[in-house]
Amino acid sequence: SQQGEEDPQALSIQEGENATMNCSYKTSINNLQWYRQNSGRGLVHLILIRSNEREKHSGRLRVTLDTSKKSSSLLITASRAADTASYFCATEVDFGNEKLTFGTGTRLTIIP
Amino acid sequence: GAGVSQSPRYKVAKRGQDVALRCDPISGHVSLFWYQQALGQGPEFLTYFQNEAQLDKSGLPSDRFFAERPEGSVSTLKIQRTQQEDSAVYLCASSFPWDRKNTGELFFGEGSRLTVL
Numbered sequence: 001s002q003q004g005e006e007d008p009q010a011l012s013i014q015e016g017e018n019a020t021m022n023c024s025y026k027t028s029i030n031n032l033q034w035y036r037q038n039s040g041r042g043l044v045h046l047i048l049i050r051s052n053e054r055e056k057h058s059g060r061l062r063v064t065l066d067t068s069k070k071s072s073s074l075l076i077t078a079s080r081a082a083d084t085a086s087y088f089c090a091t092e093v094d095f096g097n098e099k100l101t102f103g104t105g106t107r108l109t110i111i112p
Numbered sequence: 113g114a115g116v117s118q119s120p121r122y123k124v125a126k127r128g129q130d131v132a133l134r135c136d137p138i139s140g141h142v143s144l145f146w147y148q149q150a151l152g153q154g155p156e157f158l159t160y161f162q163n164e165a166q167l168d169k170s171g172l173p174s175d176r177f178f179a180e181r182p183e184g185s186v187s188t189l190k191i192q193r194t195q196q197e198d199s200a201v202y203l204c205a206s207s208f209p210w211d212r213k214n215t216g217e218l219f220f221g222e223g224s225r226l227t228v229l
Contacts, residue, residue, distance in 0.1 A: 004154075031216055033216050033217075035220075040222075041222055041223075042116070042203060042205075042220035042221050042222045042223055043155070043203070043205075043218075043220040044220070045215065045216070045217040045218065045219075048215055048216035048217070088154050088155070092216065097167070097168055098143055098145075098160060098162075098207070099145065099157050099160050099168055100145075100157070100218060101157060102147075102154035102155045102156070102157075103154050104153060104154045105153070105154045
């Protein structure tokens, strides 16, 4: 079963605009991560936010976490055509178990 | 190699055949994970190893699925008597404790796409 659900399922925006994707999850977490997947490829780690953090930045990425609402958002600023990919949130629930549980993903298309 | 390597990249099997999928993790990575990704879906956890110990196999969908990592490096995911619903991409990932503690990062291979006819 999948822990998280992403919203929207698909998003198309013009190059240069900002893209926001949301993730909701079901259980308490240790941390939440975002990954990116280009079509037909493996997943690439983008950023991690811990349960005691509210916001984190990395380059053009901004992640927020609201543990009371069990939700996170990923903002990509000044989008580029190369940002076209699927984006997944993933949660680590148990300190003693390293597995990540992935969401359903948002398919982002940047229109040049 | 520099990254996680999976083979074969593509496998077509007739229903009822057995298949074996191989994962070569990044050298020195202690933890190894297998995920199943159906078309248009997120990866679903199957199982994970710490060195040669299989610590969690709760995601394996049936007893037809079996994974091993006998020497704590290369891992094989075996699917017996394949069914059409087994058609998916099987992703392998590995990690090193320092990376997990600091960045949380899993390093993924490009996957093995299994098609069962």
